Amino acid sequence: MSVSVDPASFRDPSGFVFRRDGVLYRQVQPRYGRDYDLLLGSGLYDTLADSGLLVRHREVDASAAISPGAYRVLEPEPVPFISYPYEWCFSQLKDAALATLQIQKTALGRGLGLKDASAYNVQFVAGRPVFIDTLSFERYEEGAPWAAYGQFCRHFLAPLALMSRVDIRQGQLLRLYVDGIPLDLVARLLPGSSKLNPGLLAHIHLHGGAQKRCGDGEAQRRSAGRTVSRTAILGLLDSLEGTIRKLNWQPEGTEWADYYGHTNYTDAAMEDKRRLVGEMLDAVSPAPRAVWDLGANTGAFSRVAAERGADVVAWDVDPAAVERNYLECRKSGATRILPLVQDLTSPSPGLGWASEERRSLLQRGPADAVLALALVHHLAIGNNVPLPAVARFLQDAGKWLIVEFVPKSDSQVRRLLASRPDVFDGYTREGFEAAFEPHFETVRTADVAGSQRSLFLLRARPMAAHIEGRDSAPHFN
Amino acid sequence: MQTAMPIVFIVGLLIITSAPAHAYIDPGSGSYMLQIGLAGILAAVFTLKTQWHRLRERTAVMIAAHNHGKKRHQG
Numbered sequence: 001m002s003v004s005v006d007p008a009s010f011r012d013p014s015g016f017v018f019r020r021d022g023v024l025y026r027q028v029q030p031r032y033g034r035d036y037d038l039l040l041g042s043g044l045y046d047t048l049a050d051s052g053l054l055v056r057h058r059e060v061d062a063s064a065a066i067s068p069g070a071y072r073v074l075e076p077e078p079v080p081f082i083s084y085p086y087e088w089c090f091s092q093l094k095d096a097a098l099a100t101l102q103i104q105k106t107a108l109g110r111g112l113g114l115k116d117a118s119a120y121n122v123q124f125v126a127g128r129p130v131f132i133d134t135l136s137f138e139r140y141e142e143g144a145p146w147a148a149y150g151q152f153c154r155h156f157l158a159p160l161a162l163m164s165r166v167d168i169r170q171g172q173l174l175r176l177y178v179d180g181i182p183l184d185l186v187a188r189l190l191p192g193s194s195k196l197n198p199g200l201l202a203h204i205h206l207h208g209g210a211q212k213r214c215g216d217g218e219a220q221r222r223s224a225g226r227t228v229s230r231t232a233i234l235g236l237l238d239s240l241e242g243t244i245r246k247l248n249w250q251p252e253g254t255e256w257a258d259y260y261g262h263t264n265y266t267d268a269a270m271e272d273k274r275r276l277v278g279e280m281l282d283a284v285s286p287a288p289r290a291v292w293d294l295g296a297n298t299g300a301f302s303r304v305a306a307e308r309g310a311d312v313v314a315w316d317v318d319p320a321a322v323e324r325n326y327l328e329c330r331k332s333g334a335t336r337i338l339p340l341v342q343d344l345t346s347p348s349p350g351l352g353w354a355s356e357e358r359r360s361l362l363q364r365g366p367a368d369a370v371l372a373l374a375l376v377h378h379l380a381i382g383n384n385v386p387l388p389a390v391a392r393f394l395q396d397a398g399k400w401l402i403v404e405f406v407p408k409s410d411s412q413v414r415r416l417l418a419s420r421p422d423v424f425d426g427y428t429r430e431g432f433e434a435a436f437e438p439h440f441e442t443v444r445t446a447d448v449a450g451s452q453r454s455l456f457l458l459r460a461r462p463m464a465a466h467i468e469g470r471d472s473a474p475h476f477n
Numbered sequence: 478m479q480t481a482m483p484i485v486f487i488v489g490l491l492i493i494t495s496a497p498a499h500a501y502i503d504p505g506s507g508s509y510m511l512q513i514g515l516a517g518i519l520a521a522v523f524t525l526k527t528q529w530h531r532l533r534e535r536t537a538v539m540i541a542a543h544n545h546g547k548k549r550h551q552g
Contacts, residue, residue: 012501116502150508202515210514211507232516235523 143227154180199243
């Protein structure tokens with residue numbers, strides 16, 4: 001029997017999350033009993049769960065607790081894949097922000113409120129943002145300001161404003177600041193014209209200034225004895241919602257957004273590749289339930305896996321491609337594809353306390369199957385990663401691998417080499433196969449008709465061979 | 478020390494009167510101050526907005542009812 005407390009679940013003394021034999025539980029401590037009863041008794045839990053905004057749970061026997069005196073033990077419905085705000089595209093962060101505000105508004109109507117508004121409390125399940133922290137609700141005290149206002153602005157409004165008004169890449173500041181981007185920094189980074197927007201003026205500029213002056217005794221003296229009415233809190237939420245709804249970003253001009261329009265694939269070659277990927281997925285046994293599509297672009301091949309019943313995480317480095325994929329999934333109601341931003345040349349690391357609160361990319365794997373289509377040449381030539389190191393990484397990422405080899409004679413590789421010396425002597429089909437052989441057993445190879453490219457269906461070797469391979473991994477150049 | 482006492486008292490009063498029962502994150506006194514400072518205008522704008530929406534809805538219902546009655550009368 002294995003029991004482990006989730007390393008991210010330590011801040012709130014109301015309870016914590018743990019795993020027992022692979023099953024996720026949430027232990028509710030007695031100090032949270034009153035609020036937990038109110039959450040259920042007020043009907044808020046049912047309202048939010050019915051509308052898909054809050055994760056459902058069932059109460060299990062208290063004997064499942066891992067420490068004595070538990071008030072309740074809950075078994076939440078599982079989330080297929082845990083993602084983080086710095087991996088979301090603009091619209092995912094915006095949808096998560098609006099969901100959080102909707103939850104707070106609904107809670108206020110039932111006499112409760114959110115005591116925290118961390119973006120990490122939201123996950124994407126079946127294509128929609130779902131709040132996963134059941135213990136974030138507390139009784140609303142008449143006259144009290146919203147305790148989570150600062151956190152909401154740091155976690156949601158600040159990155160959205162930067163992504164919309166400055167540069168989409170500034171969303172990555174969330175990776176640096178695990179409790180949200182400091183508002184005084186955001187105020188400095190935003191253009192002066194942002195002060196003309198009443199919402200950004202209040203919630204970023206004035207807010208950042210107020211936080212800086214928080215030690216000012218005069219300001220506190222002037223505010224003494226004053227409270228914030230429920231109507232003012234509703235006004236605050238309305239103002240935040242209006243500000244966020246007006247923040248937009250059009251995915252244009254980034255590196256890969258028009259990739260499929262610029263590939264050298266003919267329609268027939270694309271169709272053949274789609275057929276081969278489908279056949280290779282069908283040959284994976286047991287049928288993969290969790291698939292990672294690395295370098296997914298706008299998800300053409302993610303859909304091939306999703307059609308077969310797999311939950312697919314469609315990773316891409318380009319926020320424009322991820323945005324397009326997410327908007328397309330949202331529009332078509334595709335529930336099995338989760339598009340996320342990921343730079344494979346520097347994958348999401350472990351972050352937060354002891355580097356354990358937010359897990360690295362590989363710690364969230366391995367996937368049952370990985371698609372690495374039109375990817376390896378970008379890593380090996382675009383980023384100088386030796387082929388054996390690429391193979392090792394992909395072995396860590398998944399149990400099965402469908403990988404595409406694109407030779408130097410291909411126009412896409414020629415384009416990569418156009419402005420640089422070719423120092424990649426080992427980048428040949430033979431070098432590719434030799435690099436992957438210590439890590440994978442080859443199950444099938446196939447050439448894509450109408451192109452110079454080849455697909456490989458590979459099964460990862462057991463880890464012992466992998467470690468041995470790692471120690472002796474040669475560099476090919 | 479004497480001049481600091483009222484400040485300590487006021488800050489203490491703020492904490493006692495406004496901190497939620499189970500807050501475990503630091504809400505930030507700047508965030509509290511801003512909400513207190515903007516409370517009046519936030520409440521006023523929200524109330525006006527809500528009333529305006531209600532007025533528009535009622536007007537739309539009245540116009541629809543009037544048009545419906547007119548059609549029936551004509552028919």
